[in-house]
Amino acid sequence: MPYALVDHTADMALRVRAPSIEALFAEAALGLCEVLDARTSYPEETLRVELEGMDMEDLLVRWLQEVLYLVGVKGFRVYTVGRIAVAGTCLAAELEGAFGCGTLALEVKAVTYHGLSIERDGGDVTATVVLDV
Template identity: 25%
Template sequence: MPFKIIDHTADVAIIAYGNSIEDLFESACLGWKFISLETQIENFELSKKFLFSSSSYEELLIELLNELNFQLYANKFVFLKINKLTLTKVDSSIQLNVEAAGQKYNPEIHTIKEEIKGVTFHQIKIENVNGIFQTKIVFDI
């Protein structure tokens, strides 16, 4: 599993892993999905593209996860997988370009397991530990 759920007082937290920064971002998205939803049928009928820019990988990751959360609750878009994810350095900032695949929320096939209010900056720090990128992510529930 590219992430593991860890104990955290009053919230839910994961440690996400990846062989690259891009893999780490995808693992974090899967961790968000695992905490948020139970999906009986995965039909990749929709895709959405997102573009973010920041000076740090940590901020980009938080923005992406908060966007997936927003898409679920505001637009009823259920994220299922990442089709494409690229990180590009542009001058003093980093651009994140993501294409996410999913489907329209349907209560007959989707169950909200945990309502995430937001993704926090608490204790987030992307590190390379022996060639594996990892970070702790705390979800406010």
């Protein structure tokens, strides 16, 4: 599994490992959706997301906040992350999925900056993000 949940007394941390920065962003989004129970097996629509961050870590937080918004407020359920490009501190991605109305398994209030890290680990990239639940 490319992501794991890490213990944090008040909250929940998501640790993601992937072979590239694009794959890392995609797996982080899918990991978040798994935690929320916001996956679907029906790719009916594609949503385009374009974001700019202050740096790579900030970009990751903004990306996950955007996914959280689309899932929690708009009711989007994610099949997969389609095309994704990360250039500098900009991201362009396509989220494939469907609008639904199923209840989420968990209320994630926010994706935080606490203990946030993106690190190169050999050929892989690893990120840790703390979620406020």
